[in-house]
Amino acid sequence: MAAQIAGARIALVTGANKGIGYEIARALLEQGSVVLLGCRDRNKGRSAAERLAAARGAGSAVALDLDVTRPSSIAAAARDIEAMYGRLDTLVNNAGISVEPRAPPSAVSLERVKQVYETNVFGVIAVTQAMLPLLRRSPAGRIVNMSSSMASLALISDPEAPWSKFGLLGYNTSKTALNALTVMFANELRESGIKVNAGCPGYVSTDINGHSGYRSAAQGAQIALTLANLPHDGATGGFFGDSGPIPW
Numbered sequence: 001m002a003a004q005i006a007g008a009r010i011a012l013v014t015g016a017n018k019g020i021g022y023e024i025a026r027a028l029l030e031q032g033s034v035v036l037l038g039c040r041d042r043n044k045g046r047s048a049a050e051r052l053a054a055a056r057g058a059g060s061a062v063a064l065d066l067d068v069t070r071p072s073s074i075a076a077a078a079r080d081i082e083a084m085y086g087r088l089d090t091l092v093n094n095a096g097i098s099v100e101p102r103a104p105p106s107a108v109s110l111e112r113v114k115q116v117y118e119t120n121v122f123g124v125i126a127v128t129q130a131m132l133p134l135l136r137r138s139p140a141g142r143i144v145n146m147s148s149s150m151a152s153l154a155l156i157s158d159p160e161a162p163w164s165k166f167g168l169l170g171y172n173t174s175k176t177a178l179n180a181l182t183v184m185f186a187n188e189l190r191e192s193g194i195k196v197n198a199g200c201p202g203y204v205s206t207d208i209n210g211h212s213g214y215r216s217a218a219q220g221a222q223i224a225l226t227l228a229n230l231p232h233d234g235a236t237g238g239f240f241g242d243s244g245p246i247p248w
């Protein structure tokens with residue numbers, strides 16, 4: 001599954017200024033890709049690109065203004081990529097938020113749930129739709145959606161499994177929706193050769209969980225690399241962790 005696609009690829013990683021997204025960008029850079037760091041804060045994006053450029057890498061890192069919840073920002077990013085490169089080979093929909101306190105579903109505010117969906121679901125749909133014309137020009141387009149095991153209905157419906165104890169109504173269900181849209185885009189794009197998969201990075205120490213995770217961001221980035229480098233006969237419409245498929 002991890003065979004590498006040859007040649008310099010143009011890759012966009014959303015939410016790349018820190019955490020797992022930054023490490024995905026770093027790893028793609030090391031492979032020789034031109035990596036566009038899609039960041040909603042221009043200063044954080046530039047700073048991240050400078051840090052990556054200073055590190056040794058075969059490719060290049062470029063900051064790109066991109067707030068996945070703002071249609072005008074998404075459209076401008078697509079225009080910039082078109083003008084600069086004329087195509088996109090890899091899209092990693094990594095930007096994600098979790099803004100609700102841990103609480104039973106009955107106690108979660110609907111506003112919080114909507115806020116999470118704006119980024120984790122609607123943001124992914126909007127960015128994917130805007131970038132698809134550019135991805136269609138790639139000889140080997142790859143879309144990777146950063147999901148979570150907490151999206152898995154199979155896992156959270158097992159009362160004995162640890163995942164059933166996490167009360168994050170907005171986050172969990174947003175990632176379940178992300179998995180569903182992954183399959184739908186994969187089905188639409190199957191004949192085009194563009195592969196669309198969801199990846200779970202494991203429980204990673206980042207700001208999103210107050211650094212309670214036990215994996216490093218570099219470890220969490222690995223599944224995105226694997227799915228971004230899928231060969232021509234690789235999977236599409238799947239949900240994977242480092243150890244292989246995760247049940248839906």
Ligand code: NAP
Nearest residue numbers: 015017019020040067068094095096148203204206207208
């Ligand atoms: P993180 O450190 O909090 O990073 C999240 C990134 O997303 C930041 O760069 C953030 O930018 C960006 N972002 C948020 N809203 C955005 C928007 N509207 N437009 C553009 N960028 C936006 O979290 P992480 O752990 O690296 O998470 C990365 C992805 O992995 C997420 O999709 C998350 O759900 C998923 N994931 C993480 C874990 C884990 O254990 N950490 C487990 C499973 C899945 P700012 O710096 O501007 O806020």
